[in-house]
Amino acid sequence: MADGARARRLPRAVRERQMLDAAVRSFARHGYQAASMDEIAELAGVSKPLVYLYLNSKEELFTAVIRREAQALLAVVAEAVVDRGAPPDERLWAGLSAFFAYAAEQPDSWAVLSRQARTQGEPFAGEAARMREEITAFVAGLIGEAAREARDASAITERDVAALAQALVGSAESLASWANETAGVTAKEAAATLMNFAWSGLGNLMKNERWAPR
């Protein structure tokens, strides 16, 4: 239906890709439980039994979706971060830009990873958590690297780094969704906001200028 004249007799790999694409859309829009295999099959332009023949069950289909999308996002971010032998702040900037660009260009993929996968309990949450941890580890690595270069590195503990990485990833996620919903906010702009907000604050921290109540 989706394509008008349904192409028949395609190789398995092509059909699987179509099914995963359809599943991403459907899961993003309705969530795991509310998405129906019927709709996914129709979006993919195939019959339901074929979806089961190739992907086995709703659960395996969702898992396959999460894995594929998580790989795609990780690949994009990793390439941006790794490519340069630049200083940590430049690399973080590159990674954030790539991340915001991905979230903007693949909103369904981002919605599945950020919203749906994490709220469906095991085994899905675990799958998504694994990806988030990889990203958080990247970020923590960059923060740690910067900290070691600072003049008073001893002021920052490992837990500080972990907490900061959590905060930075969380604000990135929040900004990504906000940017997707707010007209005219570009990936570069979101990345710049975050660098201003986070990295320069980080600088203060390294100079041991901590905020304290009273």
Next chain:
Amino acid sequence: MADGARARRLPRAVRERQMLDAAVRSFARHGYQAASMDEIAELAGVSKPLVYLYLNSKEELFTAVIRREAQALLAVVAEAVVDRGAPPDERLWAGLSAFFAYAAEQPDSWAVLSRQARTQGEPFAGEAARMREEITAFVAGLIGEAAREARDASAITERDVAALAQALVGSAESLASWANETAGVTAKEAAATLMNFAWSGLGNLMKNERWAPR
């Protein structure tokens, strides 16, 4: 079952509270779709028709839950922020502390608001978004107030403020979940991390020391 001998003929207000409490637990644990009216009725210690008599439908029940929990969270944060005539950073600190404390003490409530409500599409996401906007507005207000006191306030635009508030709220949410999952992290500690991370970065920004690529 929940209370052994089921109390009969309670006033409506009491019964409604029992039902909403049960619903919060059930929705937090299973999500909106997977939670069943059967389980909620049993947890509440009443029959299903009574749930329908008072709350009308699963959708209205979920909406009622979101409203009640959102009100509770807002009330806690608002009281902490408003009570003082203190400077903005102190008030933000107080608000963050109250927020982290709430998330830690009412994990089911926080799970429903942060995870379930936002992923179920309309009308629930809207309900949750409204609450989030109120909190973001609080934060934006505090940031704006601080900015106006800074010597070079003109450097910060309204959109800057909005984006910063989004980032701050996002990192708070991320830290709250992280704190709930990580042993030994207290609300005060999470709030301190966030103040260090965010507020001092904000300070730099106000001095117009922006980070820029290259």
Next chain:
Amino acid sequence: MADGARARRLPRAVRERQMLDAAVRSFARHGYQAASMDEIAELAGVSKPLVYLYLNSKEELFTAVIRREAQALLAVVAEAVVDRGAPPDERLWAGLSAFFAYAAEQPDSWAVLSRQARTQGEPFAGEAARMREEITAFVAGLIGEAAREARDASAITERDVAALAQALVGSAESLASWANETAGVTAKEAAATLMNFAWSGLGNLMKNERWAPR
């Protein structure tokens, strides 16, 4: 449909009986796999969800059917055998008569027990086997009792008794189905055939007059 005006709002016990009755018919006619919950519900005059509410699943429904029918058959046979303080041959005669009468009057019940339950693998076959063993044990007891009264009891081993009981039960089953399919064969007649065939042969055996090849 089955009853014209569907009686509404009956007590659970009554509904359960109706459902089990319908299930006996359906399983007897089509077998476990081919019987459909749809048909059973319709035969019982209720909706499918009610069948599931009370009997939980097709598997549990079939198990409940086997148990109920096995109990009924056992009760009929046990009463016939136990009631008398008569000699073993009279008691066997009474048991066989009762058995053939049951098989003739409740052909669906007998079909489920003899044909369907035993061919569906575990756990059903086990349930049916348990009942068959109880009956076989009855029979073996009577044969053993008769043997002990015979003048040369030592000629008969335990394995002889077990094998003879198997043979007797098997011929009873075969005769029961044959009698059900052949017009004009009464329960008494089938029982008499079997007594002639089996018990008098047994007598020879006890006199140690064994048949041997050559």
Next chain:
Amino acid sequence: MADGARARRLPRAVRERQMLDAAVRSFARHGYQAASMDEIAELAGVSKPLVYLYLNSKEELFTAVIRREAQALLAVVAEAVVDRGAPPDERLWAGLSAFFAYAAEQPDSWAVLSRQARTQGEPFAGEAARMREEITAFVAGLIGEAAREARDASAITERDVAALAQALVGSAESLASWANETAGVTAKEAAATLMNFAWSGLGNLMKNERWAPR
């Protein structure tokens, strides 16, 4: 899968035999309904369309299986019975021995004939009944022959003979399954038990020594 390297381009007769062999196993293990054409094709080492090309449908496949296995069993028994010009009891003994040996050596075949075919309703039950009638007719013939040789043949009616044959076949079936399930029971032993049980009882009958109640 079954043979490692799948042999290609075999003559039709060979392929059909492979398929029927696979079907016997599958039907014996799972029953007609639960057996799947997928499994049968895989067991046979061919693709599903080939099974359909040769055997047309699941129903025809099952019918072909029943026919082939019934022929095999009948052939074995017939040969044993016919080969000798011996007295009826010797010939019955030979037939029973052959039957028990077949049931022991081809348990899947025996399971299909005795358990599955008879429980699947028409047209399968009819097919199996036809084979059973042929065997019963053999037995009835032998009994009749013996009766005519007895000194008081007039005491035995045709219906007596038919009933006795039913009983004998039934006990043979029961003993066959029992022997298959009970360690250490040989075909000869089962046949001997049955001859002792049945034939000598038959002898009494022919002397008109009938058992009667009271």
Next chain:
DNA sequence: AATGAATGAGGCTTCATTCAT
């Protein structure tokens, strides 16, 4: 002679919801 690709139809099961008391 043989198969990878594909589907119509139907079965089991669950759930939100209502009726009658």
Next chain:
DNA sequence: AATGAATGAAGCCTCATTCAT
């Protein structure tokens, strides 16, 4: 104020069967 009895609608999944090569 409260509930036992009951169902319409829909979802996941499987299977026998066929098409095109």
